[in-house]
Amino acid sequence: MNSIRRRLLHGLLLGIALSSALTGVLVYRHVRGELDELYNAHLQQLAGLLVAQLDGRAPPAARTPAAGTAPAWSEEHYLIQTWERSGRLLDASVPVAGLDAASVPLQAAPGLHVRRLDHESWRIFRADGEHLLVQVAQPEHARRGAIGETSLSILLPLLLQMPLLVLLALGAVRRGLRPLDRLQQAIAQRQPEALTPLDSAAVAAELQPLVRTLNALLARLDRALQQQRHFVADAAHELRTPIAALQLQLDLLARAPGAAERERAQAELGRGIRRTTELIGQ
Numbered sequence: 464m465n466s467i468r469r470r471l472l473h474g475l476l477l478g479i480a481l482s483s484a485l486t487g488v489l490v491y492r493h494v495r496g497e498l499d500e501l502y503n504a505h506l507q508q509l510a511g512l513l514v515a516q517l518d519g520r521a522p523p524a525a526r527t528p529a530a531g532t533a534p535a536w537s538e539e540h541y542l543i544q545t546w547e548r549s550g551r552l553l554d555a556s557v558p559v560a561g562l563d564a565a566s567v568p569l570q571a572a573p574g575l576h577v578r579r580l581d582h583e584s585w586r587i588f589r590a591d592g593e594h595l596l597v598q599v600a601q602p603e604h605a606r607r608g609a610i611g612e613t614s615l616s617i618l619l620p621l622l623l624q625m626p627l628l629v630l631l632a633l634g635a636v637r638r639g640l641r642p643l644d645r646l647q648q649a650i651a652q653r654q655p656e657a658l659t660p661l662d663s664a665a666v667a668a669e670l671q672p673l674v675r676t677l678n679a680l681l682a683r684l685d686r687a688l689q690q691q692r693h694f695v696a697d698a699a700h701e702l703r704t705p706i707a708a709l710q711l712q713l714d715l716l717a718r719a720p721g722a723a724e725r726e727r728a729q730a731e732l733g734r735g736i737r738r739t740t741e742l743i744g745q
Contacts, residue, residue, distance in 0.1 A: 467640065468640055471639075472632065472633065479628045483624075483628075487621055490614075494610075495611075498609075498613055499606070499610065502538070502586070502606050502610075503586060506575070506599050506601065507588050509599050510589065510598065514590040514591070517545060517592070533558050533560065536601075536604065538605055541558065541601050542555065542564065542600040544556075544600070545595055545596070545597055546569050546596040546598065548591075548596060552565060566581065567580060567587065567598070570589045570598065575588050576588070576589070583603075584603040584604075585602050586600065586602075586603060586606075587600040642670055658685040658688070659681070661681075662674075702743070709735045712731050
């Protein structure tokens with residue numbers, strides 16, 4: 464069935480779904496980008512802080528990096544390397560077990576770098592001091608879990624508001640179509656002979672053209688019924704006279720004294736019946 468309510472609901476629900484999906488994608492991408500920049504800034508701050516602390520001291524002797532103890536990378540783990548300006552690795556802080564400190568080479572220039580090492584993408588920031596170079600590195604997968612969880616936690620309110628938006632849309636459509644339901648009930652409760660105009664001032668502005676059209680139709684119907692009543696009254700008046708004449712001729716036939724008078728009365732009665740039949744036909 465072609466329903467205005469169903470079409471409105473379908474349009475509103477489709478709009479809510481599309482807008483929520485688009486908003487979710489944009490928010491998700493934006494949050495991931497902002498968090499990625501935040502982690503990059505953390506790399507830069509950590510490298511800058513370390514090079515500021517270590518560069519003023521006497522250059523440390525090179526030593527073998529201690530093995531890491533963490534079983535897997537997390538967003539809090541960083542590979543911190545200290546290099547001589549000649550490119551010799553002096554020291555390294557290895558957070559994860561099984562990681563070779565020398566597997567991340569010294570980058571060619573200071574600043575942030577994105578490198579693919581052993582089929583894995585790394586974010587590396589190199590900070591240069593006067594005597595030492597400090598490099599802080601982290602694989603991208605270490606931060607992806609935290610970024611994904613944070614992004615989803617931000618999207619959760621958006622997902623939870625969709626049922627509320629659906630309920631609000633249902634209520635809005637129901638309230639919006641309530642004047643149409645009241646108009647339908649007012650028309651359905653009318654008696655067949657009630658042709659008075661509908662009150663257009665009590666309906667919504669969008670329904671006033673419909674009410675004016677219905678009132679014009681009721682006015683035309685009232686005029687047609689008045690004409691029908693006049694016609695019936697005129698027809699009844701026109702039929703009373705020949706019927707009265709037929710009754711009179713029937714009385715004359717009943718009182719006819721002889722056969723000749725009876726035949727004349729019968730002939731007059733026949734002609735009167737034919738005239739009445741023609742009048743009814745007209």
